[in-house]
Amino acid sequence: MALQSVIREPIVQGIDLKLSMQMLKKSSLIPSDLTDTLLLVGSGWDDYSFKTSFTVMHFGPDAKKTELGTTKIGYKDQQHGWTSEKFSTKNISLSDDFFSLGQDVDFYRKLQGGLSADAALAVLQALKDVIADPQRLEDVKNEQVFRESLMRNVSWSVIRDQFKRVLAGKPELTSFHFSYQTNGDEQRAGVDVSFKVTPHSLPSTNVHVLIGRNGVGKTTILNDMVETILSDTTGRPHCGKFLIYDSLGSEPMPTDYFSSVVSVSFSAFDPFLFPADQPDRSKGVAYFYVGMQSPGEGPGKRPPKTTEALTEDFITSLESCFRVCLK
16 A cells, blocks of 8 residues: 555555564663664653653664654543553554554654655554544544644644645645735835735635736736745845744745745736746746746747747646646
8 A cells, every 4th residue: 555545545454564663761771773663752741631742763674763753642531641551561562442643744754755655654553643544533533632632732734734745745735924025216116915825714815816907017016026036136126025924023034935936927918028947946946937938048038939839838738637637
């Protein structure tokens, strides 16, 4: 079973993936010669009298150690106290009464990207992880220990938009709050536009529209925003600045905040000089242009696309849509 499938169906029980699970009370006692082992290091962290936290480490067949992070483990009808007191032996095998939940997105990111698919499945199965088993999540979501301890620092939106997506190899959905500002000058008014995105909000907040009469500067603002993101704007006063916001206020946006930018313009009379496409993300923010102008290798006016080129673009895009629908 591929790792990407585990959030759509329960993990097959009884798979022999040769992984033993052990527990230590102190991290200073970790052996250096473990192989094919999942090690739980207990923590005294208290969640309303529940003590469910464990640091998880995976040791592969070559004794390579991967520190996965923190998970919390509970069991059905748990009445406070230490989860570890329910473990009968040093070599642990969790029954179906147990369930666990990783405590941050990095836990699932390390499973997805740091281990082989088989090893990740073995870890998820051994821990009785609820992200990998939707039915288990449904069965235990009303357990007191699950609500008060396992989900103390995790919300349902994080489970849905981050944990499940990352485990399936998809990017997590995150909230955004940023603005673009310019001071203006004698020829231009200042600009202050804010963008706040909340996943799954109704109505949707991930589409924003600039509205105004012809010639008031809507396209100019958008192109200045693109230029500000893609290049050093020192000495170009028409370009502004981006700020990001959190509960403490605002700060300048990091240069790697956006992974890519796409300009879409289907005006045959657009006077703007769009940057050359830059698909290599290792060089910084990627850039792609979609529109009526021909591809350019550098700065300068791009000639309009021919009818044949537009037809080829349409066919290529249609084929891409079909491929996505068939996945």
